[in-house]
Amino acid sequence: xxxxxxxxxxxxxxxxxxxxxxxxxxxxxxxxxxxxxxxxxxxxxxxxxxxxxxxxxxxxxxxxxxxxxxxxxxxxxxxxxxxxxxxxxxxxxxxxxxxxxxxxxxxxxxxxxxxxxxxxxxxxxxxxxxxxxxxxxxxxxxxxxxxxxxxxxxxxxxxxxxxxxxxxxxxxx
Numbered sequence: 001x002x003x004x005x006x007x008x009x010x011x012x013x014x015x016x017x018x019x020x021x022x023x024x025x026x027x028x029x030x031x032x033x034x035x036x037x038x039x040x041x042x043x044x045x046x047x048x049x050x051x052x053x054x055x056x057x058x059x060x061x062x063x064x065x066x067x068x069x070x071x072x073x074x075x076x077x078x079x080x081x082x083x084x085x086x087x088x089x090x091x092x093x094x095x096x097x098x099x100x101x102x103x104x105x106x107x108x109x110x111x112x113x114x115x116x117x118x119x120x121x122x123x124x125x126x127x128x129x130x131x132x133x134x135x136x137x138x139x140x141x142x143x144x145x146x147x148x149x150x151x152x153x154x155x156x157x158x159x160x161x162x163x164x165x166x167x168x169x170x171x172x173x
C-alpha cells in the first residue's frame with residue numbers, strides 16, 4: 001500500500017480560504033458582478049484580483065461584502081465601498097460593506113493576471129521570492145530609487161537607468 005502524499009499549498013492559507021469562499025458561494029453571480037469593481041488608483045485591476053475582495057455573504061435581507069484594505073488608511077477604500085454598493089444595487093437587497101483588517105492584506109494575494117496587468121499598465125508588480133525588481137517597460141534591472149513613496153503610499157518610485165523612465169513599484173507586504 002502506497003503512503004499518502006501530503007500536499008503543501010503554494011499559496012498562503014488566507015488566500016486559499018478566500019478562493020474557497022468564492023468557489024463555494026451559493027451566489028456566484030454576485031462575485032462575477034463584483035469582478036467589474038476595480039481599484040480606483042489602478043483601474044486595470046479588479047478588487048478580486050488585487051486580493052481586496054474577501055467574502056460575499058447573503059441573507060434574506062442583505063448582502064454583506066467583506067474587503068481588506070491594502071494598507072491601513074488606504075484612501076481608495078471609500079471609493080471601492082461606493083463602487084461595490086453601486087455594482088450590487090440592482091439586487092433588491094440591502095448592501096453592506098465591511099472592512100476586515102486581520103489577517104492583514106498581503107501582496108501574495110495578488111493574482112498572476114493582476115501582476116501582468118500592473119506590468120502592462122507601467123507599474124512594477126511586487127517582487128516575489130528570488131525575483132529581481134525590473135522596469136515594467138524595458139525589463140532592465142538597472143534601477144535607482146527616487147522615493148520610498150510613489151503615487152500612493154503602497155508604491156515606491158523608481159527610475160530605470162536603461163530607458164530612463166520613472167515608474168511605480170508596488171511594495172511587497
